Amino acid sequence: MKGLAVRNHRAFASGALFLAFAIFFFVTALQYPAGTAAKMGPGYFPRLLAIVLAAIGLAVMFGAMKPAADRQVLRAWDLKGLAWITGSVVLFGALLFPLGLVGALFVLIMVSSRASPEFTWTGALTNAAVLIVLCLAVFVYGLGLPLPVWPSLLN
Amino acid sequence: MDLFHNLAIGFATAAQPANLLYAFFGCLLGTLIGVLPGLGPLATIAMLLPITYALQPDAALIMLAGIYYGAQYGGSTTAIVVNLPGESSSVVTTIDGYQMAKQGRAGVALSTAAIGSFFAGCVATLALAALAGPLTATALLFGPKEFFALMILGLILASVLSSGPFIEGIGMVVLGMLLSLVGTDLNSGSQRFAFGIPQLFDGLDFVPLAMGIFGFAEIVKNLEQDDKLSLVTQKITNLFPTRDDFRRMVPAMLRGTTLGTLLGVLPGGGAVLSSFASYTLEKKLSRHPGQFGKGAIEGVAGPESANNAGAQTSFIPLLTLGVPSNVVMALMVGAMNIHNIHPGPEVMTKNPTLFWGLIASMWVGNLMLLILNLPLVGLWVKLLTIPYRYLFPAIMVFCSIGVYSINSGTFEVYEAAVFCVFGYILIKLQLPAAPLLLGLVLGPAIEENFRRAMVLSRGDATVLLTSPISASLLAAAAIAIILIMLPTIRARREEALQE
Numbered sequence: 001m002k003g004l005a006v007r008n009h010r011a012f013a014s015g016a017l018f019l020a021f022a023i024f025f026f027v028t029a030l031q032y033p034a035g036t037a038a039k040m041g042p043g044y045f046p047r048l049l050a051i052v053l054a055a056i057g058l059a060v061m062f063g064a065m066k067p068a069a070d071r072q073v074l075r076a077w078d079l080k081g082l083a084w085i086t087g088s089v090v091l092f093g094a095l096l097f098p099l100g101l102v103g104a105l106f107v108l109i110m111v112s113s114r115a116s117p118e119f120t121w122t123g124a125l126t127n128a129a130v131l132i133v134l135c136l137a138v139f140v141y142g143l144g145l146p147l148p149v150w151p152s153l154l155n
Numbered sequence: 156m157d158l159f160h161n162l163a164i165g166f167a168t169a170a171q172p173a174n175l176l177y178a179f180f181g182c183l184l185g186t187l188i189g190v191l192p193g194l195g196p197l198a199t200i201a202m203l204l205p206i207t208y209a210l211q212p213d214a215a216l217i218m219l220a221g222i223y224y225g226a227q228y229g230g231s232t233t234a235i236v237v238n239l240p241g242e243s244s245s246v247v248t249t250i251d252g253y254q255m256a257k258q259g260r261a262g263v264a265l266s267t268a269a270i271g272s273f274f275a276g277c278v279a280t281l282a283l284a285a286l287a288g289p290l291t292a293t294a295l296l297f298g299p300k301e302f303f304a305l306m307i308l309g310l311i312l313a314s315v316l317s318s319g320p321f322i323e324g325i326g327m328v329v330l331g332m333l334l335s336l337v338g339t340d341l342n343s344g345s346q347r348f349a350f351g352i353p354q355l356f357d358g359l360d361f362v363p364l365a366m367g368i369f370g371f372a373e374i375v376k377n378l379e380q381d382d383k384l385s386l387v388t389q390k391i392t393n394l395f396p397t398r399d400d401f402r403r404m405v406p407a408m409l410r411g412t413t414l415g416t417l418l419g420v421l422p423g424g425g426a427v428l429s430s431f432a433s434y435t436l437e438k439k440l441s442r443h444p445g446q447f448g449k450g451a452i453e454g455v456a457g458p459e460s461a462n463n464a465g466a467q468t469s470f471i472p473l474l475t476l477g478v479p480s481n482v483v484m485a486l487m488v489g490a491m492n493i494h495n496i497h498p499g500p501e502v503m504t505k506n507p508t509l510f511w512g513l514i515a516s517m518w519v520g521n522l523m524l525l526i527l528n529l530p531l532v533g534l535w536v537k538l539l540t541i542p543y544r545y546l547f548p549a550i551m552v553f554c555s556i557g558v559y560s561i562n563s564g565t566f567e568v569y570e571a572a573v574f575c576v577f578g579y580i581l582i583k584l585q586l587p588a589a590p591l592l593l594g595l596v597l598g599p600a601i602e603e604n605f606r607r608a609m610v611l612s613r614g615d616a617t618v619l620l621t622s623p624i625s626a627s628l629l630a631a632a633a634i635a636i637i638l639i640m641l642p643t644i645r646a647r648r649e650e651a652l653q654e
Contacts (some may be wrong), residue, residue, distance in 0.1 A: 011320070014584045018326045025333045028348055032340075038614030042340040042347055045602045049333050056326040063322070075583050081375045085551070086575050089371060092555045093568035101556075108555060109548045115378055116544040127545050131552050143209055145560050 005065065010072040012064035018057030026050035084115035100150040101140070105132050161511050162284055168512030169519050174217050177210065178516050181218035182523045185225020190232050190535045191546060192239045196466075196483050198369045199226035201362060202550065204490055205557040212494040213509045217516040219490055223483065224276070224520045227426065227466050228528060231268045231459055232535050236261060244426035244462040247434040251447060251454030262394040262532070264455050267404055269528050270396075271460035275412040276521030279467035282416050283474075283514055287503060290475035294500040297476075299607035300618055304625035304632075306601050309478050311632040312421065314590050321639045324590045331594025332601065334359055341599075342606060354566040361489035361595060363558045363567045367574025368581065368588045370554040374547045375575070376582050394529055396452070404456035407437055411457035415464030420471050421480065429465030430458035467517055473498050474510065478597070482589040485596040493561070 006012045025046055035041030063069060088111035095104040106128050113124040139145045168174060184206070188199040203222050207215035227244065234245040235252035248268065255264040297305070314324030337348040338358030349355040396404065414436060415429035437457040438447045447454050470487075472480045477499030479485040491498055496509070503510045528535070558571045581588050612618040620626045 010584055011323070014323055014326070014586055017580070017584065017586075018330065021330055021333065025336075025348070032345065032347060036614055037609050037616065038612075040342075040606050040609060042343045042345050045605065046333065046336050046347065049329055049336075053326060053329045053333065056322060056329060060320075060322055060326065063320075075585075077583060078375065078379045081378045082576065082579050085371055085375050085378075086572050088551065089555060089568060089572040089575060093559075093565040093572070096559065096565055096568075105552060108551060112374075112548050112551045113544065115375070116547070117378070118542070118544045123544065124548075127548055131549055135552060135556065139205070139556055139560075143206060145205065145208070145556075146563055147556070147559070 007066070007069040008064035008072045009074050010064075011069070012061055013074060015057045015060030015062075015064060018053055018060060020057075022050045022054035022057055026054070081115045085112055088112035088115075097148060097152055100152065101135070101147045102132055102149060103151060105135060157288065158284055161288075161507070162515060164508060165284075165511030165513075165515030168213060168508050169217065169515035174214055174512070174516065175519065177214045177218040178221045178520050179523055179527075181221020182225040182520055182527055185222035185227075186229040186232075186524070186528065186531075186535065187225075187538070189226030189229025190538050191229075191541075191550075192233050192237060192539065192543075194226075194550065195230060195369075196223055196226035197365065197486060198373065198550075199229075200483065200486050200490070201365050201370060202553045202557055204362060204493075205560040207490070208493065208560060212496055213512050215494050216491065216496070216509065216513050217520075219487065220513060220517055221520045221523070223466065223487075224272075224463070224517070224524055227463060228269070228272060228524050229535065231272075232265060232528075232532070233539065235264045235268065235455070236536050237539055244430050244466070245459075246427075247430050247458045248455055250434070251449075251451050254448065254450035255452070255455065258450050260393075260450065263396050263400060263452070265532050266394045266529055267396060267400070267452060267455050268459040269525050271404070271408045271411065271456045272463040273521050273525045274408055275415060275460040275464035276467060276524075277518060278412050279416050279419070279464040280514060280518040280521075282468055283471055283517070284511075286420070286471055287475055287510075287514070290471065291500045291503045294476045297624070298622075299604040299611065300622055300625045301628070303601060303604040303608055304619060304628035305476065306478055306597050306604070308628045308632040308635075309472070309480060310590070310593060310597060311635055313481065313593050315635050315639050319585060319587050321636075324587055327586055327588070327590040328594040331591040331596075332598035334364075334591075335595045335598025336602070341603065354564070358599075359595070360561060360567055360570065361486070361492075361592070362561055363571040364574045364595065365486055365489070365592060366554045366558055367571040368578030368592075370550060371571065371575035372578025372582060374550060375579055377543065377547070394532070400452050404452050407453040407457040408460045410436060410440070411460035412464045415461035416468050418461075419465035419468030419480075426462040426466040426469070426483075427481075429461040433457040433461035463521075470517075474502060474513075475500060477600070479593065482592045485592050488596050 029043045029046035029050060032043030033041035034043040034047060088108045091111055092104050092108040095107055109128040109131055110124055113119055113127065140147055140149055184203055185199055188194055188202060189196065200219065200222055207218050210218065230245040231248050233239055234248040235256050238249050238253035252264045255261065310328045314321055314328055335358065337355055339356050340347055346356060411433040414433050418429045418432060434454060434457060437453045438444055441447065441451070441453060469480045469484055472478045473484045473487060479488050488498055496502060555568060558567045559565065561567050578588060608618065619629060
């Protein structure tokens, strides 16, 4: 008997992702009462969906192992770019209250700019200055959104 | 007649100076952002959403609709001038539009797109006004099981029409529905999947999720591809099509508009499908099919009319049935919910000025786009010369402030960061994100209607198949699945969606 080999790595990983989410939701939903079809509890519909998703996940995984499946590999990951971008958003959230909008935007722009292979300090600093002035004009003075502008220590 | 009476109410609302101004700013900002490469209507609407928070609901909706059309038109400009589709509905425009630009006819291509869009917009507005009444009346007859079946049909069709394997699209829909269950269960009041985090009790917010996936993760993806933009640098001088151009573009516009108006109403349809279908049709009907791909004006006029008609008529299922037919409409639901408007048959009956005002402002918006874009083409083209390294931090800034302003809380900012990572995983696995968002938006309504239908039938699931309306809707969904599984159709679909 020929062993099953994963031919389509992309699809296999996608199916595994579906299955993982399905298991997570199913196990968590076990805490909620299911009730009956006529009188569904909060756990009924999530379990139903999780079972459907698990079935889809398994089908996708098996499809990736069929001899007829296309050969596809996973694409290369650029974790550095992802880290700069995601990190800059997290920092914005964390710094908005202690530093105020001006400081948090400065950090957001400088950190996210590092994700570009064409990063230069002067370019990023100029960009930061322009964008901060623009944001203050549009969001704070123009639209009057309730945003903390300066560090909380100064207030 | 009723139709004209209703349109008169609408125009009275839309023509108020303040609303005209909001429509104008919406179109202007939408085009401004939509022109930028890599930003489609979805990201544009998500980014500009915070600007509408402070407005009255009708003004906010009018502005959002303006942003939508502006973004749509901005995408066409990018497609023609730099050969880069700003969004998927202008993919086909790049084929012949860019060729025209290379032959020094960029101005003609841009005005063809503008005129085609305007004409299509006029027809689609009328179609929307005419169909709204009967469809709303039908929707009012629908009970829980009919709504359940209708939404299932919409989701299945949306997955059929999204790129990539069908089964993965369905998987994304189901995953989106599971994510929509996070928060308080309305029937029992108990918390689900919230893990004691109070910010999750109201559910996962749609906007941070969309910004994470379509804003932030897209940026990471764009930064990876370092292909240079091939901007057509020659000055755009002649905007006016010649008499021969007109002779060729008018029939294409008529066909594109008809096709777009019809396909836009279909759940899962809308601008993208319409433009692809129109291009294929023009190529088939043309007496010189060899010119396609080398700057045929029909290849711009048809798809551009079709995508605008489709963009507009895709509001029909949303406003009358409450079912968003594509992901941009799903974002509109999110935007309307912020203003406490819940799309569905009640909007028209309970809030006629808002409903008809929105429809009339669509026409006004199309007119503004025509007036706005032709003189400003030069400015839009200049925007395209801004290097991406300055552009993407600006997108980051707008998205971050926008996410924060939803609830004036940083929790949503972190949520967007999490979905940035998730969106990046989806990009790497080539899983379509649009079905996920549709599932997320429709999930709660599907559960609600399913549970109500089961209560009414005392737990007997066969009622879904014995009621004629829900049975035929589900049968249509089943037929769509069977068709997509047939090998010949599957091959053709892959060809059509990957062109």
